[in-house]
Amino acid sequence: MSKNAEFIDKLRSSGLRPTKQRLKICEVLFNRDKTFHFTINDLSKIISDKLGEKISLATVYNTVHAFKNKGYLKEISINSDKSYFDTNISNHHHFYDQDTNELIDCDNELIGNVNIKKNITGKKINSVEVLIKVASDNQNQN
Amino acid sequence: MSKNAEFIDKLRSSGLRPTKQRLKICEVLFNRDKTFHFTINDLSKIISDKLGEKISLATVYNTVHAFKNKGYLKEISINSDKSYFDTNISNHHHFYDQDTNELIDCDNELIGNVNIKKNITGKKINSVEVLIKVASDNQNQN
């Protein structure tokens, strides 16, 4: 399947028609090898600065949220002021570089099974995620 | 040491003078047995509704942030729209109830040591936190 057909498929299955704005967003998000961790602002900047296109913020928000709801993107909360999205939708963990504010993937197999010796009655576990905050040695914490 | 003396100490060591507004905030935060997970809004509501006092939002923000910077409170990010604070300042983990939006402590000893088989060169680990999202069985994820 061509990249473009993939994008159209992703959009259709998210309940969205494949318009040129949405396809442009797909290119930025899904046409890459490695995980992409981004904020809406990052994404918007890439589209306007690097690609010279202009897509309204509302469309970016709508499209990203549709992908998130469908499961093509994950949302990650590290701190209150920014919301990150992640193109790696597998179960995985993160390093968070407090110096650069960057997220780095940490695949599941790089973390021994998390052994949870407690359970909440009547509730089932939906996800288990580990966040490892790192910084240069002479640095402040968060 | 009396509770009040403790509060005064906490305030002084956070670089704040013990005023009546700040002592009131201390009472709500630190005069309890169990962990208190709260948003600024929660705290503010407790002060105004339950205690019938009126402390300006700015003072609440300033005081909570001073305590956080001094390490008497921790900040926890679960989702983009709310920022939680935590009176439990030990290293520990959390369950997050997606039905009620409540945080539940999970002490370190209830989670087997997290075995991290990867390291970021030049960076040291500042914290390792596990977030376990739970919900009733017939529920949507996040």
Add this chain to the structure above:
DNA sequence: CAACAGTTTAGAATAATTATAATGTATTGT
């Protein structure tokens, strides 16, 4: 073509947080 459903967009509205500046209160030196 005409009607319709869905889309994009600019701009307005909301909500959390932070900044400002005036007023109030406590502390210190004399």
Add this chain to the structure above:
DNA sequence: ACAATACATTATAATTATTCTAAACTGTTG
């Protein structure tokens, strides 16, 4: 105690991220 100074509180404004709205636009269908 008095004046000078330093620190606090407060209302309000500003900022920022996000969501909402309503008008203009586009593509599809009969």
